[in-house]
Amino acid sequence: MNFHPTKSHSSAHLQNFIDNHLKNYAYERNYDYGDNNRENISCMSPYISHGVIQEKEIFKLSLKKYSFEIIEKFIQEVLWRSYWKGWLELRPILWKDYLKDLQDLENQKLNNSNYLKAISGNTSIECFNDWVIELKKNHYLHNHTRMWFASIWIFTLKLPWQLGAELFMKYLFDGDPASNTLGWRWVAGLQTIGKHYLASSSNINKYTNNKYRDIPLENHSSAITSDKSYSAEKFNVKNTQLNDVKEIIVFDNYLSVEEDKLCDLNLRKVYLIENDNTHRMIKLDEDVVKFKKDLLIDQANRLKDKNIDYEIIQIDKLKLLNNIQYAYYPTIGENLDFISNNNIENLKFVYRDMDLLAWPYCEKGFFNFKKNIPTVLKSI
Ligand SMILES: Cc1cc2nc3c(=O)[nH]c(=O)nc-3n(C[C@H](O)[C@H](O)[C@H](O)COP(=O)(O)OP(=O)(O)OC[C@H]3O[C@@H](n4cnc5c(N)ncnc54)[C@H](O)[C@@H]3O)c2cc1C
Numbered sequence: 001m002n003f004h005p006t007k008s009h010s011s012a013h014l015q016n017f018i019d020n021h022l023k024n025y026a027y028e029r030n031y032d033y034g035d036n037n038r039e040n041i042s043c044m045s046p047y048i049s050h051g052v053i054q055e056k057e058i059f060k061l062s063l064k065k066y067s068f069e070i071i072e073k074f075i076q077e078v079l080w081r082s083y084w085k086g087w088l089e090l091r092p093i094l095w096k097d098y099l100k101d102l103q104d105l106e107n108q109k110l111n112n113s114n115y116l117k118a119i120s121g122n123t124s125i126e127c128f129n130d131w132v133i134e135l136k137k138n139h140y141l142h143n144h145t146r147m148w149f150a151s152i153w154i155f156t157l158k159l160p161w162q163l164g165a166e167l168f169m170k171y172l173f174d175g176d177p178a179s180n181t182l183g184w185r186w187v188a189g190l191q192t193i194g195k196h197y198l199a200s201s202s203n204i205n206k207y208t209n210n211k212y213r214d215i216p217l218e219n220h221s222s223a224i225t226s227d228k229s230y231s232a233e234k235f236n237v238k239n240t241q242l243n244d245v246k247e248i249i250v251f252d253n254y255l256s257v258e259e260d261k262l263c264d265l266n267l268r269k270v271y272l273i274e275n276d277n278t279h280r281m282i283k284l285d286e287d288v289v290k291f292k293k294d295l296l297i298d299q300a301n302r303l304k305d306k307n308i309d310y311e312i313i314q315i316d317k318l319k320l321l322n323n324i325q326y327a328y329y330p331t332i333g334e335n336l337d338f339i340s341n342n343n344i345e346n347l348k349f350v351y352r353d354m355d356l357l358a359w360p361y362c363e364k365g366f367f368n369f370k371k372n373i374p375t376v377l378k379s380i
Contacts, residue, residue, distance in 0.1 A: 001035050001138050003046045003173055005294035007256065007302060010047035017042045018062055026073035031207050032142040035134055041142065042074075045174035048081065050295050051254035055082065055354050056380045068377070075377070076370065081179055082354065083369045086362030088178040088332050089355075091230040095332045098181050099281055101162045114157050119167060127204060127212040128152050139173040139287060144207055150187040151199035155221040161188045169282045173291050177333035189223025192365075196223035232363040239350055249273060249318070249327035251335040252292050254352065255299040257328075258306045262350070269309040271321060272296050273335070279315055280334050318344055326350055354380060 004010075021028075021039050028040035047053045055078055062071050088095060108115055117123050121132035131149050135141055141149065146168070153164040165184040169175040182191060189196030201215040245262050247269040257263070257270055274296055277283045284292075296312055303310045313321070315338050329349040330336045339347065357379050361372045 001038055001043065001140060003043075003140070003291070005291050006298045007047075007052050010044065010053050014042065014044060014047075014053060014058065014061065017044075018065055022062060022066065022071055022074060025071070029073070029077070030144050031209065032145045033209055034211070035138055035140075038142070043140070045081075045176075046140065046291070048078070049174040049176045049179075050252055050292070051256055051352075052295060052299075054256055054259070054352075055079070057259075059377060059380065068374075075373065079358070079369070079373060079376070080366070081176070082358040083362055083366055084176075084178040084182045085331060085355065086235070086359030087182060087232075089359055090232040090235055090362055092233075092332055094230050095177060095181065097228060098162060098165070099337075101160075102166055102281070105160055105163055108160065108163065112159070115159055115163060118153065118157055118159060123157060125152060125156065125215060125217075127208070127215060128157075135168070135171045136285070139171055139285070139291070141172070146183065147187055147197055148199040148204055150184050151197050152217065154184075154188050154224065155196075155198060156216075156218040161185065161190075161224065166282055169284070171285050171288065173288060175284070175288065178331070190226055194223050196221075235359045235362075237351055237356065239356070242350065245326045245350065247271070247324050247326070248350065249321065249324055249347070250299075251275070251328065251330035252296065253331055253333075253335070254328045255295050256302075257299065258302045258308065263306065263308065267308065269311075270303055271324060272300060272310060272312045273315050273318065274312055275315040275335055275338065279338055281337070282334070318342070322346060328352070329355070331355075 017039075024040065031040055033040065044053060044058070048055065048058070058078055059075060062074065068075065118128070119132065121129040123129055128149065131141060131145055150161065150164055153159050154161050161184045165180055168180050168184075169177075172180070185191045187197040198219060198221065199217060200219065201213070201217055204212050204215055242262060243265050246266050248257075248262065248267060249271045250257055251273050252275065260267075274293060276289050276293075300310050300312060315335070318338070319342060325346065325348050327347045327349055329351050330339070357376050361369045361376070
């Protein structure tokens with residue numbers, strides 16, 4: 001597994017996946033064959049989460065080769081990210097509550113021996129220990145493994161889900177406030193109330209191709225409960241006056257600006273914002289910070305090729321850009337937190353078309369969202 005931090009690598013990787021493996025995705029995707037055999041899944045998340053490859057590009061290339069019916073499962077999975085993003089956007093308090101919970105749990109990180117054993121891969125559960133090593137080494141885990149990992153963390157090791165989600169954010173190249181926080185909440189049983197995900201030894205055995213047997217797991221735990229519930233706000237946002245955008249601020253969630261329609265209008269200069277660990281509440285592993293930085297540099301090079309002026313600046317210099325009116329919306333997470341915590345109020349946000357299309361359908365469950373997938377696809 002090698003996640004080169006370039007658009008050219010991600011595009012070539014995507015094309016190879018589409019040409020050679022996409023057809024079997026629906027049947028093969030749940031198997032974790034190990035980190036040297038990942039052809040059954042796309043491994044695109046480090047790129048999609050940074051906007052290097054956009055969903056519409058994936059759909060266009062995939063549907064050029066196969067009909068919707070053949071690759072429906074893959075399209076649905078790609079749209080799970082949009083669904084989680086929209087779901088969180090409509091319930092912004094949840095992210096604030098999560099960060100507050102993390103602060104309250106700070107002591108456990110020093111004193112809870114189960115936690116200390118878990119994060120160093122020193123539990124009595126062999127597969128879990130292997131996954132901790134893999135997470136730290138590759139900065140990626142298979143989706144099924146993320147589910148098993150979270151389930152063991154919560155129900156067997158009896159650790160708070162919030163600290164597990166923080167560990168993932170720290171080490172994953174694709175760490176994403178929506179997919180990660182809501183993925184952990186889903187496993188815990190907080191997303192679909194009362195419905196939690198309990199990993200079983202036989203399921204892990206089957207989907208790791210018999211790598212692990214007789215895993216000592218807790219099989220009878222109840223779902224985690226909470227007295228907080230989150231109702232959806234209305235999403236009523238439109239992009240207007242795009243012709244006026246001559247300079248724009250870009251965060252690390254939309255790193256394919258050179259393909260955006262603003263470049264065909266009046267865009268002349270892009271400010272790429274680097275957010276290293278100085279201002280983050282969840283401190284990222286240095287490899288993750290470097291991955292993000294390299295993706296920014298790759299974006300800068302592509303802007304240069306298109307004769308669009310650019311500057312890479314640190315997030316704490318954002319206030320100095322007070323004459324710049326526009327920014328691509330960074331979505332809920334630490335970049336948006338920086339903007340609101342520092343009272344940067346003059347920015348007008350430009351939204352990705354895909355988000356404007358998908359997020360209004362995120363008020364209810366995924367089943368309802370799924371019904372609207374054909375409408376979303378038609379519009380893009
Ligand atoms: C506890 C937990 C935490 C997670 N944390 C993150 C995270 O921080 N960042 C992140 O990008 N994904 C997260 N996921 C979702 C999912 O595990 C990854 O997106 C997926 O494993 C990425 O591998 P892939 O690109 O090979 O996926 P593929 O199976 O090839 O799927 C293609 C694309 O679909 C999207 N996708 C697939 N499954 C999901 C899903 N369950 N939720 C949302 N999007 C999905 C991703 O964009 C992915 O790249 C988490 C899942 C769980 C259960």
